[in-house]
Amino acid sequence: MAKQDPDLSLLFHALSDPTRRAMLERLAQGPAAVTELAGPSGLRLPTILRHLSVLEAAGLVTSAKDGRVRSCALNPAALDPVRGWLDDQRAQWEALFDRLDDYVTRLMKERMP
Amino acid sequence: MAKQDPDLSLLFHALSDPTRRAMLERLAQGPAAVTELAGPSGLRLPTILRHLSVLEAAGLVTSAKDGRVRSCALNPAALDPVRGWLDDQRAQWEALFDRLDDYVTRLMKERMP
DNA sequence: GTCTTGCTTAGCCATATTGCTAACTATCAC
DNA sequence: GTGATAGTTAGCAATATGGCTAAGCAAGAC
Numbered sequence: 001m002a003k004q005d006p007d008l009s010l011l012f013h014a015l016s017d018p019t020r021r022a023m024l025e026r027l028a029q030g031p032a033a034v035t036e037l038a039g040p041s042g043l044r045l046p047t048i049l050r051h052l053s054v055l056e057a058a059g060l061v062t063s064a065k066d067g068r069v070r071s072c073a074l075n076p077a078a079l080d081p082v083r084g085w086l087d088d089q090r091a092q093w094e095a096l097f098d099r100l101d102d103y104v105t106r107l108m109k110e111r112m113p
Numbered sequence: 114m115a116k117q118d119p120d121l122s123l124l125f126h127a128l129s130d131p132t133r134r135a136m137l138e139r140l141a142q143g144p145a146a147v148t149e150l151a152g153p154s155g156l157r158l159p160t161i162l163r164h165l166s167v168l169e170a171a172g173l174v175t176s177a178k179d180g181r182v183r184s185c186a187l188n189p190a191a192l193d194p195v196r197g198w199l200d201d202q203r204a205q206w207e208a209l210f211d212r213l214d215d216y217v218t219r220l221m222k223e224r225m226p
Numbered sequence: 227g228t229c230t231t232g233c234t235t236a237g238c239c240a241t242a243t244t245g246c247t248a249a250c251t252a253t254c255a256c
Numbered sequence: 257g258t259g260a261t262a263g264t265t266a267g268c269a270a271t272a273t274g275g276c277t278a279a280g281c282a283a284g285a286c
Contacts, residue, residue, distance in 0.1 A: 017273090017274085019274090043274095043275075043276095044275080044276065044277085046275090046276075046277085047274070047275055047276075050273090050274075050275090051274085054273095067282090067283055067284075068281095068282060068283040068284070069283090
C-alpha cells in the first residue's frame with residue numbers, strides 16, 4: 001500500500017476545495033476568463049490563479065492566453081480516473097456485502113435448521 | 114461561490130491521500146483491526162490512527178472497540194455524495210458540449226449553405 | 227505616447243497536514 | 257501479579273496549503 005496513483009491524489013486534492021469546485025461549476029456553463037472565474041468568490045486574483053494552477057495540474061482545466069485575457073475551459077475527460085476508482089470501489093464494496101450477506105444467511109440456517 | 118458542501122470537501126480530502134485510499138481498499142476486503150490496517154504501509158500506528166480519524170470524520174469508515182482491538186469497517190453509503198457531485202458535473206459538462214456542438218454546427222451551416 | 231485593464235510574479239503570514247518518538251492505558255495470556 | 261499485545265495520547269518537526277499585498281508586464285483604448 002503506497003504512493004501509487006499520483007493522478008488520483010492530484011485529482012481528489014483538486015476537488016477537495018470548495019473554491020475550486022465552484023470554479024469548475026462556473027466552467028461547466030462555458031469557458032471563462034480568470035477575472036470572470038474569480039467572480040463572486042471575493043478572493044483576489046493571485047489566489048484564484050493559484051487555484052487555477054492546481055486545477056490545471058490535475059488536468060481538470062486547460063487555459064490559453066488570447067491577447068491579455070486568459071481563457072479557461074474544462075477538460076471533460078479528466079474526471080474519468082475518478083469515476084473509474086469510484087466504480088471499482090463500489091464493485092468491491094458490493095461484493096464484500098454480498099459475502100457478508102451469504103455468511104449471515106449461512107449462520108442463520110445453521111442455527112435454525 | 115463559497116464554502117458550501119463541507120461534506121464534499123471532507124470526502125474529497127479524505128480520498129486525496131494514497132495511504133487512506135489503500136486503507137479503504139483493504140477494508141473493501143472485509144473489516145480489519147488498526148494494526149492490520151497499517152499492514153504493509155510501513156507507517157507507525159499513530160500515523161495510521163490519524164488517517165483513520167480523517168476517514169471517520171468523512172464518514173467513510175466506522176470503528177468500534179472490542180476488547181483491546183478496534184475493528185474498522187466501511188460505510189458503503191458514504192461515497193454517495195461524491196457520486197452525486199460527479200454525476201451532476203458530468204451532466205452539466207455534457208450539456209455544455211452539446212451546446213458548443215450545436216453552435217459549431219450552426220456556424221458551419223451559415224458559412225457553407 | 228499615456229492610461230487602463232487583465233494577468234502575473236514574488237514574497238509574506240497563518241494554519242493544516244503528515245510523519246515521527248516517547249510515554250501511557252487497557253486488555254489478554256500465563 | 258507479570259508480561260506481552262493493541263491502542264492511544266501528547267507533542268515535535270518539516271512541508272504544504274490558502275489567503276494576502278505589492279510590484280511588474282503586456283495588450284488594448286484613447
